[in-house]
Amino acid sequence: MPIPNIAMKPLRGVGEFYAMALDTLVAIPRRPFSWREFWLQCWFVARVSVVPALLLAVPFTVLTAFTLNVLLLDFGAADAAGTGAGLAMAQLGPIVTVLVVAGAGATAICADLGARTIREELDALRVMGVDPIQTLVVPRVLAASLVAVLLSAVVSLATLIGSFFFSVFVQGVTAGYYVAGLTVLTSSEDVFILLLKAGLFGLAAGLIGCYKGISAGGGPAGVGTAVNETVVFSFLALYVINLLVTAGQFGF
Amino acid sequence: MKHNRVSSPSSLHPRLRRSVDGFVVGWNRIGRQTQFYGMTIRSIGTAVVHYKAEIFYLVAQMSLGTGALALIGGTVVVVGFLTLSTGALIAVQGYNQLSGVGVEALTGFVSAYINVRIIAPATAGVALAATIGAGATAQLGAMRISEEIDALEVMGIRSVAYLASTRVLTGVIVVIPLYCIAALMAFLAARLGTIMLYGQSSGVYDHYFDTFLIPTDLLWSFVQTIAVAIVVMLVHTYYGYTASGGPAGVGEAVGRAVRASLVSTIFVLLLVSLAVYGRSGNFHLAS
Numbered sequence: 019m020p021i022p023n024i025a026m027k028p029l030r031g032v033g034e035f036y037a038m039a040l041d042t043l044v045a046i047p048r049r050p051f052s053w054r055e056f057w058l059q060c061w062f063v064a065r066v067s068v069v070p071a072l073l074l075a076v077p078f079t080v081l082t083a084f085t086l087n088v089l090l091l092d093f094g095a096a097d098a099a100g101t102g103a104g105l106a107m108a109q110l111g112p113i114v115t116v117l118v119v120a121g122a123g124a125t126a127i128c129a130d131l132g133a134r135t136i137r138e139e140l141d142a143l144r145v146m147g148v149d150p151i152q153t154l155v156v157p158r159v160l161a162a163s164l165v166a167v168l169l170s171a172v173v174s175l176a177t178l179i180g181s182f183f184f185s186v187f188v189q190g191v192t193a194g195y196y197v198a199g200l201t202v203l204t205s206s207e208d209v210f211i212l213l214l215k216a217g218l219f220g221l222a223a224g225l226i227g228c229y230k231g232i233s234a235g236g237g238p239a240g241v242g243t244a245v246n247e248t249v250v251f252s253f254l255a256l257y258v259i260n261l262l263v264t265a266g267q268f269g270f
Numbered sequence: 271m272k273h274n275r276v277s278s279p280s281s282l283h284p285r286l287r288r289s290v291d292g293f294v295v296g297w298n299r300i301g302r303q304t305q306f307y308g309m310t311i312r313s314i315g316t317a318v319v320h321y322k323a324e325i326f327y328l329v330a331q332m333s334l335g336t337g338a339l340a341l342i343g344g345t346v347v348v349v350g351f352l353t354l355s356t357g358a359l360i361a362v363q364g365y366n367q368l369s370g371v372g373v374e375a376l377t378g379f380v381s382a383y384i385n386v387r388i389i390a391p392a393t394a395g396v397a398l399a400a401t402i403g404a405g406a407t408a409q410l411g412a413m414r415i416s417e418e419i420d421a422l423e424v425m426g427i428r429s430v431a432y433l434a435s436t437r438v439l440t441g442v443i444v445v446i447p448l449y450c451i452a453a454l455m456a457f458l459a460a461r462l463g464t465i466m467l468y469g470q471s472s473g474v475y476d477h478y479f480d481t482f483l484i485p486t487d488l489l490w491s492f493v494q495t496i497a498v499a500i501v502v503m504l505v506h507t508y509y510g511y512t513a514s515g516g517p518a519g520v521g522e523a524v525g526r527a528v529r530a531s532l533v534s535t536i537f538v539l540l541l542v543s544l545a546v547y548g549r550s551g552n553f554h555l556a557s
Contacts, residue, residue, distance in 0.1 A: 066529075073533045077540045078392075084544065085387050105367060109359075117396060121528040129521020136517045203367055238415040241517040242408025245524040249400040250348055257355040264359060268366040 035229045038151070042159055042225065045152045052157050059161035063123040064168070071118040071169055075176045078114060082106045083181040087189045099191040100199030103181040107174050108208040112215040112260060114177075115170040119162060119220050120252035124227030127158050128248040131231025132241040140232060150232065159224035166220025167213055174212065207267075215263050222259060223252045306430070306511070307504050313431035314439055321432055328440040332402045333447075349397040349448050350455045356389050357381070357456035361463025365470070377470065378479035381460035386453070386483070387543065391491050394452040395498040395535035398445060399528055403506035406437050407527040410510025411520035419511070434507040441503035442496060449495045453488070487547075494542045498535050505531040 086102040131154065134140055140150045178200070185191040227248050234244040281287060317325065334344035364380040410433055413419050422429045461479070464470050509527035513520050 066525075070529045070533055074536055077536045081388060081536070081540045081543060084540075085384070085547075088547065089383065105363075109363060117532055118529075121400075121532050122525060125525030125528055126522065129518055129525055132521055133516070133518030203370055237412070238517040238520045239408070239412035242412050242520040242524055243405075245521045246401075246404040246408045249404045249524070249528055253396065253400050254348065254351060257352055261355045261359050261362070265362050268362055 034233065035226075038155070038229050038232070039225050041151045042155050042228070045149070045156050046160070048152060052153050055153065056157035056161055059127075059158050060165055062126070063119070063161055063165040066122045066126055067118045067165065067169055068172065070122050071114060071173055072176055074118060075110070075114045075173045076180045078110055079103075079106065079177045079180040080184045082110060083184045083189075087185055087191070091189065096189070096191045097195035098199050098202075099181075099185040099189070100196035101202045101204075103178060103185065103196070104200045104202070104204030104208075106181065107177045108204050108212055109264075111170050111174040111177055111212050112219065114173050115166055115216045116219045116223070116253075116256040116260070119166045119169065120223040120226075120256060121249060123162050123165065123220075124223040124248050124252050125245050127162070127224065127227040128231040128234075128245050129241060131155075131158075131228060132234035132244045135232055135234045136237065136241060155228045155232070158228055159221060162224030162227070163217050163220035166216045166223070170212060170216030174209075211263065211267050215260060218259050218263065219256050222255045226252045226255060302512075303508055306434075306508050309430050310434040310438055310504060310507065313428065313435040316428060316431040317435035317439060321436055324432065324436050325440055325443075328436055329443055332405070332440055332444045345397075345401040345444070346448065346451060348401050349394060350451050352397045353390060353393050353452040353455040354459045356393050357385065357459030358463045360385060360389070360456075360460045361467065364460075365464055365468050374468075374470065375474050376478055377460070377464045378475040378477070379482045381457060381464075382479045382483040385456045385460060386487050386491050387547070388539075390449070390453050390456050391494045391498060391539055392535070393456070394445070394449050394495050395502060395539065396532065397452070398441070398448070398499055399502045399506070399531040399535060402441055402444065403502045403531055404524050404528055406503065407506045407510035407513075407524045408520060410434075410507060411513035411523045414511060414513045415516060415520055430511075434504075434511060437507050438500060438503040441499045445495060445499035449492055452495075453491075490542075490546045494539055494546075497542060498538050501534050501538050502531045505534055 083099070083103060083106070086106070087096060087099050090096050090098055090102065131140075134154075140154075143150050143153070182193075182196060185196055186193045230244045230248040230251070234240050236243075333346060360381050361377065364384075365374050365377045368374045368376055368380070410419075413433070419429050419433070422432060457479075461472075461475060464475055465472050506527045509523045509530070513523035515522070
């Protein structure tokens with residue numbers, strides 16, 4: 019019985035995505051690894067993400083510090099501002115990294131691969147016996163993961179410094195209490211989870227960007243739509259991963 | 271827009287000159303963006319008078335989405351899903367961290383406070399930028415690349431009013447029901463997560479939630495979201511309207527627009543909350 023095409027389309031998309039993800043995972047240990055492309059992509063993703071990450075992290079931090087400290091000041095517990103900042107770092111750090119890696123990195127990867135797909139460069143590679151998954155997709159996915167981990171460290175640092183300055187110099191919290199309060203609810207385990215989350219986000223965003231890029235079609239409008247879908251699907255995937263990893267950390 | 275200068279053989283103070291030129295280019299770009307935003311906002315009246323049909327068409331398109339987005343339920347589902355997961359995050363993180371200091375009863379308070387003031391507007395802004403905004407950039411960019419915008423101008427249609435103003439206005443119209451869904455989903459997910467997953471009694475949760483939920487805060491967060499929607503749509507239509515450089519250019523424009531609108535969303539949220547909430551928390555602590 020023929021299944022209507024419209025109902026099969028999303029399913030087929032999911033299947034193709036899994037197939038490409040598996041191909042990529044299998045191709046990661048295979049020699050020769052394209053180191054040159056890997057370092058170029060790392061540099062590229064880092065270059066487009068660092069400034070937006072900082073621009074996003076600092077106001078976000080100030081907003082959170084402001085909202086939490088207003089509450090703590092009302093309780094007369096402003097000395098606990100550092101505790102709030104530690105929590106905010108553990109939660110906001112990965113989210114900001116997500117938004118930037120997906121919004122800046124994955125979109126650029128998708129636009130680049132999409133344009134190559136439209137110009138049939140990938141088909142040309144296949145004809146020449148070069149596997150585009152191994153030469154193009156693997157380095158991009160790994161670069162996105164590595165840069166996400168590094169970026170989340172930068173974002174965490176910016177979060178702590180930003181909220182330190184805002185709490186101490188604007189809202190008058192004692193600096194010593196702020197530093198002492200940092201580790202009350204946030205431990206090294208949280209920092210490891212933060213880095214793990216960032217790595218997973220980078221992996222997912224890289225895979226989605228590459229999949230949407232190599233399956234783009236239909237001229238300039240097609241590339242634009244592919245990039246749009248990359249943003250939406252990677253945000254969805256990343257929020258779900260965040261929730262699942264957090265739930266896994268604390269247990270149900 | 272790439273700034274490719276022909277390199278001159280030699281000049282006095284090349285490094286200084288390059289950095290000054292870079293600054294001037296950036297400064298001029300800000301001027302052009304401001305001009306575009308002014309023109310877009312000024313033309314909203316024209317759009318309402320002359321292009322009503324286009325506005326209705328865009329409302330349908332933006333709320334339900336196009337292409338693969340429509341197949342998973344469109345913008346409404348994406349926004350609902352994102353806020354659902356952040357609300358559930360509040361339950362997971364809030365309950366566990368609060369029970370670390372023995373006050374897990376206050377999870378309802380966290381939901382009523384953090385959800386309204388930060389998470390619901392921020393998530394709604396992010397979701398808007400990703401779905402409606404990026405979609406608009408992709409559409410306008412493709413039109414610009416295939417010279418459809420020039421064709422519109424030749425036919426005597428005011429392209430800024432017809433393409434940009436209608437989209438900004440539609441963004442504001444669409445965000446109103448979207449924000450209601452976002453807030454409801456966030457509250458619902460936090461409540462269900464706390465009660466069903468962690469087994470807190472619903473009376474305790476509802477008591478603290480009702481005590482600390484301030485209706486005016488909810489209205490202000492609504493205003494915040496509308497401001498965010500206006501900024502997001504302006505940024506995204508600008509990047510789409512000025513896209514250049516073939517298929518890759520459209521993709522890059524979408525990426526740049528998403529970056530710019532995420533940053534401006536957070537700045538708008540920060541400035542509006544500093545202006546609205548001020549130093550007093552306006553809590554019902556003593557009541």
